[in-house]
Amino acid sequence: MSYKVNIIIEKDKNGYYAYVPELEGCQSQGDTFDETLENIKEAIELYIETLSDDEKKEIESKEIITTIYETKVA
Numbered sequence: 795m796s797y798k799v800n801i802i803i804e805k806d807k808n809g810y811y812a813y814v815p816e817l818e819g820c821q822s823q824g825d826t827f828d829e830t831l832e833n834i835k836e837a838i839e840l841y842i843e844t845l846s847d848d849e850k851k852e853i854e855s856k857e858i859i860t861t862i863y864e865t866k867v868a
Contacts, residue, residue, distance in 0.1 A: 797842065797850075797854070799814050799815075799817060799838060800814065800816065800858055800860060801813075801831070801834055801835075801838075802814070802815065803827065803830055803834070805827075809824055809825045809826070809830070810824050810826065810827055810829075810830035811823050811830070812830045812831070812833070813834075814834065814837075814838060814841075816853055816856050816858060817838065817841050817842075817853070819841075820837055822834040822836075822837045
């Protein structure tokens, strides 16, 4: 079975940080964007392996809507 989840990657002074809003506590980090992306993919797979069937169904029913909002500060 496949799951579609959102991956948020943020850059900070120490490298990159990633998390998955649908999977509470599923997060990772890395020195580069690519390393962080690979690390979070692995974390997602391991996270989903630990879930019960009911928890997996709950993930399938979650809906997260993302958008980009840009504003100017005076």
